[in-house]
Amino acid sequence: MKLLVTGAYGMLGQDICKTFENLGWIVTATDYDSLDITNEKMTNSVIEDVYPDVVVHCAAFTDVDKIEDAPETAININVYGTKNVAKATQAVNAAMVYISTDYVFDGEKTTPYLTTDKPNPINMYGKTKYHGELMTIQNCQKFYIARTSWLYGLHGKNFVETMLSLKDKELIQVVDDQIGCPTWTMELVMGISKLFNQPYGIYHICGSGSCSWYEFAKEIFKQSGLEVNLKPCTTEEFPRKATRPKYSVMENGGLTRPWQEALSDYLKLRGKA
Numbered sequence: 001m002k003l004l005v006t007g008a009y010g011m012l013g014q015d016i017c018k019t020f021e022n023l024g025w026i027v028t029a030t031d032y033d034s035l036d037i038t039n040e041k042m043t044n045s046v047i048e049d050v051y052p053d054v055v056v057h058c059a060a061f062t063d064v065d066k067i068e069d070a071p072e073t074a075i076n077i078n079v080y081g082t083k084n085v086a087k088a089t090q091a092v093n094a095a096m097v098y099i100s101t102d103y104v105f106d107g108e109k110t111t112p113y114l115t116t117d118k119p120n121p122i123n124m125y126g127k128t129k130y131h132g133e134l135m136t137i138q139n140c141q142k143f144y145i146a147r148t149s150w151l152y153g154l155h156g157k158n159f160v161e162t163m164l165s166l167k168d169k170e171l172i173q174v175v176d177d178q179i180g181c182p183t184w185t186m187e188l189v190m191g192i193s194k195l196f197n198q199p200y201g202i203y204h205i206c207g208s209g210s211c212s213w214y215e216f217a218k219e220i221f222k223q224s225g226l227e228v229n230l231k232p233c234t235t236e237e238f239p240r241k242a243t244r245p246k247y248s249v250m251e252n253g254g255l256t257r258p259w260q261e262a263l264s265d266y267l268k269l270r271g272k273a
């Protein structure tokens with residue numbers, strides 16, 4: 001099977017490429033220089049040349065706060081770039097996996113979001129990613145939308161690494177009133193690899209269970225054997241440019257393990273990396 005990955009040098013893209021190569025797939029890794037998804041001609045020509053069976057579309061403008069000040073760039077990449085990828089994927093009759101986010105939801109629910117719940121994003125990142133979902137559905141018949149959340153992995157800036165870098169601080173304050181599902185990139189990759197014998201459609205692939213960012217931080221330090229002065233705070237005490245949903249827990253279809261188990265494996269692997 002032939003796989004083409006967009007945004008292949010990002011945090012998730014690197015794990016996708018390595019894992020699928022190990023599974024015996026022929027993988028073409030592309031990023032901005034070799035396949036700028038905002039360039040329709042380039043997108044068509046690269047995807048047609050490779051003629052993949054599956055396109056995993058990881059490329060995106062992912063900085064949630066920066067996007068509030070650069071909405072046009074985000075719309076261009078996350079919405080119109082995705083439309084280009086979807087149309088080019090359709091043209092070679094391949095399947096497309098679009099990586100989406102829990103931030104398509106408004107966070108007003110108190111029970112886990114289902115794949116049938118209607119998105120209502122409350123920040124620009126969520127809005128552009130939701131419109132990317134619509135572009136995928138409208139332009140590619142064989143689509144999988146894989147919504148994930150609170151991603152961390154070996155190859156990018158993420159919450160686990162930020163927390164560990166703060167270990168010597170006198171005081172670490174972390175918000176305790178936003179609840180979600182931490183997800184190791186490798187859990188997501190394995191979840192994606194299981195999609196291909198499932199019907200096309202929308203899937204939630206995130207760590208099982210849920211916690212607040214504060215509880216996540218507490219578990220990171222506990223599992224790392226680090227004694228730190230960690231205190232909970234509120235979103236109001238730690239304002240950010242983009243509004244975050246208060247509760248973005250997603251019901252996943254049993255595709256992943258409890259988030260604490262995945263974190264343990266990540267920390268072990270990281271220790272060896």
Ligand SMILES: NC(=O)c1ccc[n+]([C@@H]2O[C@H](COP(=O)([O-])OP(=O)(O)OC[C@H]3O[C@@H](n4cnc5c(N)ncnc54)[C@H](OP(=O)(O)O)[C@@H]3O)[C@@H](O)[C@H]2O)c1
Nearest residue numbers: 007009010011012032036037059060062099100101148151
């Ligand atoms: N991180 C999370 O917590 C999270 C949660 C839910 C969903 N997701 C989704 O998961 C996917 C992967 O996220 P990630 O964390 O791996 O992000 P990432 O590390 O920022 O990777 C995204 C990649 O896309 C590339 N890119 C940006 N604009 C492009 C363009 N016009 N053409 C081609 N490539 C372009 C980036 O290149 P440059 O670095 O050169 O810009 C980067 O390599 C994204 O779709 C994201 O929305 C992430």
